[in-house]
Structure formats: C-alpha cells, structure tokens
Amino acid sequence: MAARSQMALSLGFHIIFSCIGMVMPFFMAVSHFLWLRTGNPIYQNVTKAWSKGVAIFFATGAVSGTVLSFELGLLWPTFMKHAGPIFGMPFSLEGTAFFIEAIALGFFLYGWKRFNRWFHWFTGVVVGISGLLSGILVVAANAWMNSPTGFDLINGKYTNIDPVKAMFNPAWFSQALHMCVAAFAATGFAVAGVHALMVMRKQNINFHTKAFKIAAIFGVIAAILQPLSGDISAKMVAKRQPAKLAAMEAHFETKPYSPLIIGGIPDVKNKKVDYAIELPGMLSFMVHDDFKTPVKGLDTIPKRDQPPIAVTHYAFQIMVALGMLMMGLGVLYLIALWKKKSWFDKRWFLRLFVWATPVGFIAVEAGWTVTEVGRQPWIIQGVMRTADAVTPMPGIHYSFYLFTAVYFTLSLAVIFLLYRQIKMVPEIYDNPKPVKA
C-alpha cells in the first residue's frame, strides 16, 4: 500500500511539473514570435519571464522524472523485470526526446545575445516540441499497461516480445491525445489565472494582459476540444477495460438502454447509486452509438477483479465536471473575442479566470486517478496484479514518508519561487535599468 501511495504521489507531482514544463514553452514561443515580429519589448519581457518559469519547471520535472525512472524499479522490481523489455521502447525514445529538450533549453536560456534571433527562437520551439514528444511517449508506455500488446504470455513466460507493437498499443493514441490536450488546457488556465489576478491588482496591466491573452487562448481552445478526445478515450476504455468504465460510471447492472449516471454516491453493498441523475440509454449511446446495446456492468466482472468503485466514480465525475466548467469558460472567452467586448478589463470576467487557476490541474489529477485506480487490481491489465509486482523489501512506508516530505517541500519551494518571480515583475521589467534586490 505504501508503495502504491508513493508511486501515486510521485506521479501526481510529476504530472503537474511536466505538464507545465511541456506546455509553457509554446506560450513562450508565441510571445517570442510576437516580439520578433512587432518589436514590442513587452513581449520580450513576457518571454523572458516565462522562460524562467520554464527553467524552474523543467528542472523540477526533470528531477522528478529521474526519480520516477528509478522508482519503477525500486518499488515494482517484478513488474519491471517482465515489462521493461516489452514497454521500454517509448522510454528509450523518451530519453532521446528529453535529452534534446535539455540541449535546446541550454541554447535558449543562455543564448539571448549569442545567436541569430530566429535560430534562438527556433531552439525555444524545439524545447516545446521535444517536451511534447516525451510526454506522448511516456503516456504511450502507460497506455500499454492499460492495453498490453506485443507479447504472448505462455505458462507464465513472456515470449514473442515485440517492443514496437507494444509502443503502438491500441490505447496509445487516445490516451496521449487526451493527456496532451489536458496539459494545454490545465496549463493555459493556470497561467492565465495568475496573470488575470495581477491585472486585477492593477500591476503592470499591459504586461499581464498580454501574457493573459496568450495563455488563455491556448487553454480555451484545448478546453473546447477536450470532450472530443474524451469521447475517443471512453470508447477505447469501454472496449479494452470494461471494468474501469463500469467503475467510472458506477454502472452495476448490465442491461439494455444503459443509463449515464451523473454524480451520486455509489452504494457498493447494495449495488446502486444514491442521489444520482440517470439519463437512460445515454451510456449505451456514448459507447456504442445507439441507445439500446447494453454496456457491460460490474456484474460481469468477478469481485476480485473490480477496481475501487467509489474512488474511480468520484474522480471521474470531478474530472468531467471541471472539464465542462473550463469549456464553458472557454466559450465565454471566445464570445468576448468575437463580439469585441471590453470584458478583458471587467473584474467579473477576470475573476472567473482567477478562480479557474487550479481547476485544470485538479481535473488532470482526477483523470489520472481514474486511469490508475480504475486499472486496479491490475498493474498490467489482465496480466499482472499490482500486489505481485511490489518490492519484497520491508519498511517501504518509511520511504513513502520520506518522498512525501520531499515532494511537499519541493512544491512549496516552487510556489515560493514563482511568487517571488511574479512579485518582482515591476522591478525587473518596468524600469529601464534592472534593479537588484
């Protein structure tokens, strides 16, 4: 249990660090591009300010990623012994992509005065692209755990291993798409929210408004597209992991016109959901594109193969609800753009975005919970149980306490640092001569 908690914790933090580290370079590149095109120094300042954020998040993302590559073995040696050669392909490519990202970041951060301006801009773009690629590759590896392919399990032995087939497992595309769009939405809203707050506080309005608009447009577009990728993902889950889908929906009974259950409190003992809104036939429609075909419920799954239903259901509901919220906010933003309304300096409009700052990341964490908890009791769907994969070393909970302390310290440090970065914006970027505090 401690091993699971430690892994969940490590991934939970890594996912935030790396989403931001992966998406912010794109914001940075856009702002950089605008500076190169318009020559407006505010865009240069925004780029520089963001590049420091990228550096901080890249470093924390990189160390938390290094830790994870070891933790896989430290916590799940049995899993890695068998799975390593099968699903290792995306990891070895990810190593490459990540390496390129590190090199490009070196060029970008230290190359302001050394290189041709467009070459310098290009290295910033490479940071974003290679970061995104690493993200896709890592998610592909996780997708394999959900839909294992590329090997045969004969008498407990893993044979006919095909790492390429394992990498392009059936779920890789839907999962990677969903994750990437989520990363853009969450980071977009988070960054926009912070800048909206600064606009409300009437600090460096020009600077923060420009930053707000760039970040928000990414977030808005991603939030509006996300339900599409969610639908693709859900169909994949229904096909490959009926237990997970059933748990997400708290869908106990297999019957025609399967209802879509919204909210509610799953009562596992009596196999029903209290206080929920049920939309008859909607689940069937979403999974099979017609209202009648039954969707497999938890009654088709042996008790010992069922994931924790309540956690999966709540996490899924939270994710969807917050996703909808962001989509709504996105539509509002587009209306503002469309109608050329001057909402951008209205307090209620900014306040909405300030409130939405953490929403995307809560949704990301909830979604992550759905996919990981929903796969239980398996570590490799249908092949290996999590309990059989864990390290034999006793006392693993001490390690969990240690890592918990480390990650909390790390997060606090990052928040502290960002706070100071933002606080210093007036002094660094407003005065003609930078002031040293």
Place this chain on the structure above:
Amino acid sequence: MIYVVIVFLWVALLLYLVMGGADFGAGIIELFTSTKNKSRTRRIMYNAIGPIWEANHMWLIIAIVILFVGFPVIYATMSTYLHIPLTVMLMGIIARGTALTFRNYDAVHDNMQKVYNKIFVYSSFITPLFLGIIAGSAVSGRVDPQATNFLDAYIYSWLNWFSVAIGFFTVALCGFLAAIYLIGETDDDAERKGFIRKARIMNVAAVVAGSVVFIASVKEKIPLVQWVFGNIIGVAAVSAATISLIVLWYLIGKGKRYIIRVLAGFQMTMILLTTTYRHYPNIIILKNGGHLSLLADQGTEKTIQALGIALLAGSIFILPALIYLVWSFQQKPEQADGDVHGH
C-alpha cells in the same frame, strides 16, 4: 546489436562520470572553498556549467533506461537490494538539481541564497558518494538474493568498507575533474592558481582514497589487486593513466587548458576501463559466487534490436546538437548573459 547497446551503456556511464562528475565536483570545490572566495567560484562555475548542466545529467537517465529496457533482471536486482543507497542518491539528485535552478532563478536575492547554496554543496558531495557506493557494491559480492534477514539483504549489500571507500574515491575524482575544468574557465591569475591548488589537493585525495580502496578490498577479501593487475589491459590502463597524470601536471603550469581537460577525461576513461574490463560481461557479482551478466541476462533479441536502433537514431540527433552547444558556449567563456541574474 547487443554490443552496440553495451557500448552505449558504457559510454553513457563514462560521460556521466566525466561530465556529471565535473558538475558534482564544482559543488564539492565550492564546499571546500573559503567563504571569501565562494561567490567568485560560484560565478565562474555557473558560467561554465550553466548551459550544459541539464544535459550532463541526462547520461544517467540514458544509462538507467538502457538497463531497464535491455537488462531488466539486472535492473530489478539492483533496485531491490541496493534500494537504500539508490534512494539516498535520488534525494541528492533532487536536492542538487533544484537548488542549482532555484538559486539562479529566484528573482529576489536574499538570505534564501544561503539556503540554496548549502543544499547545493552538500548534495553535490552526497550524490557521487552514493553513486560510488552503488558501483562498489555491484562488484563487492555482497548482493545476496538468498539473504533471509533485512540487514543482510538491504544493508550489508552496500554498507562495507570497500563500497564506502569507492564512494569517497568517486567524490575525489569529481572534485579533481571540476578543478581541472575550472582552471580553463578563468582569466584571472590568482583564481587560476587557486584552482590549480584545488586540483592538487583533489588529486592527492583521490590517490589516498584509491589506496584505501585497495586496503579495504584486502580487508573484505575482494581480489581487487588481481582484478586490476592480473591482466594486460588492466596494467596497461593503469600505466597509461599514471603517465597521462604526469603529463597533465607538467602541462598545467603552461596554461594548456584544453589538453589538460582531455587528459583528465582520459584518466577517467582508463579508470572505468580497468574497473569494468576484468568483469566484463558481468556487471553484478553476487554473494553466492554467481553473477549477473550483460550477455547472459539480456532482454530478448527483438528488444535489444529495437533499443540499439533507438540509441543509434537518437545519437544522430543528440550528438551534433550537444557538441554545438558545448562549442558555442566555449567561444566566449567569460561573457555572462546578463538576463539570468539581472546583474
């Protein structure tokens, strides 16, 4: 293809030892620098390693990925029985990487800088110490999958005189590398003299620690002398390293900054060669006399094939970019980019 993979693994380890080692060493040097010179050392160091430090540490990730994809049994054994030193090393990596970034990107320069510095220098010491301990443990024959109690399985697998001595030896090597590297990064004569002195101290420390390794090996009944000097390659590598060390000290006073770096790198190559050659293809020696081998315990052929191709393809992208990165920042070593510190 398996040999391609093994070469990559070896080269990744070597580059991590040299590049990452110099990087750790910079922190170790800072730890042993008098307070009044600390900020100067820090500035020189930061200008020197800033742009490439992220890349330096990628080599470890490459090595570990090769291990877990290509040699899962070895990876699983290491991470089970050397769980504790690996965890300590990870803590060191986290602390060091974040402290370095934080101290450069904290917009406010106040007392927090002192905290970052402290964390940075101590973790720069602890990380290579445990890296060395892990490497020593792999060949010390203390890893015991048949152990029945906690101490034998998870503590004595790495806590012995031999492994710890190798840990300190690694620390001294890192400091030596960094001092040699930094000599070429300053134009100030007094500073250069300071780094030369540091290099000398670190060199002596490495020799002392190296001798302790041999003494410890006798105490722990590890036939190290026979491993190193019992074959022609070992003897040749040790001699080459010694000769190059003499040449290095001769050239150091003449201000040949590139040649001495190459020579220091050469010594690391020889050290790694000596320590790995005799065991090859074995990588972990177990207590019961058995061992885990790169050839016998490799993953399936198809995996190795794919891994080899991935590594080759990756190096087409990585190497030219990395070389260009290092090269372009060597052009004007003293010109700091003002926007990073705001100074």
